[in-house]
Amino acid sequence: MVTKSEVIKLITNNIPNSEVLVETFNGNDHLQVTVISSEFNGLSLVKQHQLVYSALKAELASEAIHALALKTQTPN
C-alpha cells in the first residue's frame, strides 16, 4: 500500500512542473490520479499516461497500487 502523499511525491519528482491530485476509491489500493503538467505539451495521451505510469512503475508492478484511474492535462 502507498499513501496519497507518496504517490504525489513520486509523480512530482519524476515529472517536473506537475500538479497532482490523488483520490482513493474501493479501498486504499484503488487510486484516481489527476496530473496537470506543462511537460505534457505536445505529447499524445498515450505518451502522457506512460510518463505517469513510469513514475509509479514499482508500485504498479508490486500491486501496491492495484488499480489506477488516470487523467492527464496540460495547464492553460
Next chain:
Amino acid sequence: MDKQIKDKIQKLIDSSPVMVFMKGTKLMPQCGFSNNVVQILNSLGIEFSTYDVLSDFEIREGIKQYSNWPTIPQVYLKGEFLGGSDILIEMYNSGELKEKIEIELAS
C-alpha cells in the same frame, strides 16, 4: 521479451482491426476497467475481438512490456496501441474515438 511470446502477441494484434486485451470476456468482463472498454465499443457498434489475459500468464505480462503500458485492458487499432480504459473513456466522451476508428477501418 521472449521472442515466442512477442510473436504470439503480434499475431493476436494482427488478427483483428480492433483487438482488446482484457480480463475476462466480452460477455463476462472480470474487471471494471475491462468492462468500460467493452461497453464503449459496443455502444459505438464497433466490431472487435478480445483476448482474455487471465487465460495466459505469459501474454498477460508480455503485453505490458510490448506496449510499455503496465495495465490491462489494452486496445489496439490496426496494430497500433490506442490506449487503456481511461484514454478510451476520454476519447469516447470527446467523440474522437468513433471518428478515429471509423477513419482507420475505412482506410
